[in-house]
Amino acid sequence: MMAGNTSGMRIVLLGPPGAGKGTQAKKLVDALGIPHVSTGDMFRRMVALGGDLGVRIQAIIGSGHLVPDAETCEVVETFLTRESLWDRFMLDGFPRTVPQAETFDSMLSKRGKRLDAVVAIDLSEQNVLARLGGRKSCPKCGSVYHDVSLPPKMAGLCDRDGARLTVREDDQPEKILERLRVYVRQTQPLLDYYERAGSVRRVDGTADAGEVSARILAALRDGQND
Ligand code: AP5
Numbered sequence: 001m002m003a004g005n006t007s008g009m010r011i012v013l014l015g016p017p018g019a020g021k022g023t024q025a026k027k028l029v030d031a032l033g034i035p036h037v038s039t040g041d042m043f044r045r046m047v048a049l050g051g052d053l054g055v056r057i058q059a060i061i062g063s064g065h066l067v068p069d070a071e072t073c074e075v076v077e078t079f080l081t082r083e084s085l086w087d088r089f090m091l092d093g094f095p096r097t098v099p100q101a102e103t104f105d106s107m108l109s110k111r112g113k114r115l116d117a118v119v120a121i122d123l124s125e126q127n128v129l130a131r132l133g134g135r136k137s138c139p140k141c142g143s144v145y146h147d148v149s150l151p152p153k154m155a156g157l158c159d160r161d162g163a164r165l166t167v168r169e170d171d172q173p174e175k176i177l178e179r180l181r182v183y184v185r186q187t188q189p190l191l192d193y194y195e196r197a198g199s200v201r202r203v204d205g206t207a208d209a210g211e212v213s214a215r216i217l218a219a220l221r222d223g224q225n226d
């Protein structure tokens with residue numbers, strides 16, 4: 001699976017809810033120059049647009065369950081094509097089920113491409129609860145904060161645009177637990193899937209965000225000759 005000459009260009013970030021996928025993807029975009037593609041952010045933008053589709057997606061996300069595979073794959077294929085991103089992406093939150101990974105593999109091979117790396121960020125359930133329990137997001141620009149580890153300069157307001165920060169609907173305690181259950185049932189099997197296809201680079205996410213970025217960059221470098 002790993003392509004030596006293009007290593008580092010087509011990357012999938014895996015990990016439980018709250019592991020820091022979004023935080024790391026944003027940091028790595030600067031370090032690697034690869035666009036961040038988050039299906040969670042895409043779906044939240046669809047919710048913000050409203051309409052029947054937005055209302056339906058909101059109900060799914062709000063319940064902590066997953067948007068159906070076929071619909072998710074179509075959204076990703078359309079986006080990567082429209083933005084000409086088949087050669088460089090940092091995917092955050094996709095694929096999230098084995099059927100999504102299989103469909104994504106065929107989308108790539110149809111275009112003569114393959115994944116260069118799958119980075120799995122590990123984090124204990126206890127840490128996930130602490131991370132998501134303190135998360136605040138900007139509804140306007142999507143910036144993400146944390147009450148303890150990354151507070152905004154002015155309490156409750158986004159540093160970038162001053163908008164009032166909100167708690168994601170799926171960050172209520174019972175929703176977090178449901179998302180963790182969904183992760184174990186539907187997403188964790190992906191680790192085996194990708195282990196069989198090549199090497200997954202596992203990174204311990206239990207450290208400050210800068211240290212986790214350094215670990216991910218080291219893991220990507222180490223795997224360059226796979
Ligand atoms: P999505 O938005 O992808 O949610 P998720 O996977 O549950 O992950 P999160 O965004 O909650 O966590 P994260 O890992 O990005 O952590 P973050 O960096 O924010 O998906 C939402 C929903 O959309 C799904 O439930 C589903 O309904 C739908 N969906 C999306 N993709 C789908 C798909 N492929 N198929 C079907 N449905 C799909 O960090 C968390 C907090 O911790 C933040 O406050 C942050 O500041 C803080 N933090 C981060 N790193 C550190 C650190 N190292 N130290 C201290 N604090 C840290």
Ligand code: MG
Pocket residue numbers: 021022023040
């Ligand atoms: Mg995220």
